[in-house]
Amino acid sequence: MRTSRLQLLAAAGVAVASLALTACQDGTGTRDEGASASQPVASAPSGASSQAPEESPSDGGGNGSTANGSGGSGGDASGSGDSGSKGSSAGTSDGSEDAPATFNPCNGANTGVTAAPVSRPVNHMLITVKNTGAKNCDLTYYPVLRFDEMQWVPQPIEDSKPQAVVTLGPGESAYAGVLLSAADGSGSGGATGKKLTVGFQARTPNSDGGPAAIPSLPAKGVYYDSSLTVTYWQSSMDDALAY
The missing domain is CATH 1.20.5 (Single alpha-helices involved in coiled-coils or other helix-helix interfaces)
Structure with a gap:
């Protein structure tokens, strides 16, 4: 078991x-x-x-x-x-936004310049610059004017400033209007200018743009006073005499 x-x-x-x-x-x-x-x-x-x-x-x-x-x-x-x-x-x-990329100044060496009083508007003179060179030239700002041995520089009329630099092709002309004296007789220091020197500016304001021009004036001269002002260079004669 x-x-x-x-x-x-x-x-x-x-x-x-x-x-x-x-x-x-x-x-x-x-x-x-x-x-x-x-x-x-x-x-x-x-x-x-x-x-x-x-x-x-x-x-x-x-x-x-x-x-x-x-x-x-x-x-x-x-x-x-x-x-x-x-x-x-x-x-x-340059120093100026309006100046062209390729800059060739117009001056007394490549232009012919005339200055003549006009009947209208009264007490005005027209400066004409004609390109006598073989290539384009540029007019910057406004002409620098001097009558005889004048010790001051006429100021520009700012409202006449164009949108761009005036460029002249060969044979083309540009203009500047000159207010010689105040029509209402408010100007002072009146004198008669016998000789006028037209200076040119380069790419920057008040810079030397080259030889000046000495256009002929009327034999009796040109009367001016402290109101003497000048326009910027214009492509049109009418624009130059509009101020």
Whole structure:
């Protein structure tokens, strides 16, 4: 009886061992191990693939930016060099926004100048400048007038300032009107001028534009007083005598 019980216990132990061995070799256990191992494997490619697009655009963008930047920088440098050079040339030699890029002053060497009193408007004189040269010349600002040994310079009529510098082609003329004296007699220091010197300005105000002109005056001379003023150079005779 005792022997049979021992045999039964032994058989039960063998069965338990067999079941344990079977459980170890079960496909379920293998799948669990595979799943736990596959998780890091799956996450690694996922992380790598997510990093790859970030690096690729960054590199491509960097290279493109460098190439474009170089090209753009070169273009900018070239462009700014040209514009800077032009701006510097205009600014240095001109100082006036109205002056043309290529400047050739009209003066007593390349023009013919006349000065004659007119009947209307009263007490006015017209100065005419004709380009006698072979190329264009430019008249800036207004004529600088001086009668005889006059010690003061007649002021310009600011309302007569044109929109741009007057440029004369060969054979073309420009004009300036001169108010000699006040019509109502309010001027002072009246005198009769026998000689008139017409000075020219360059690209900056009150600069020397070259040789002056000395046009002939009537034999009796020209009367002027402290009201003496002059217009800016005009392309039209009517505009010159409108002030």
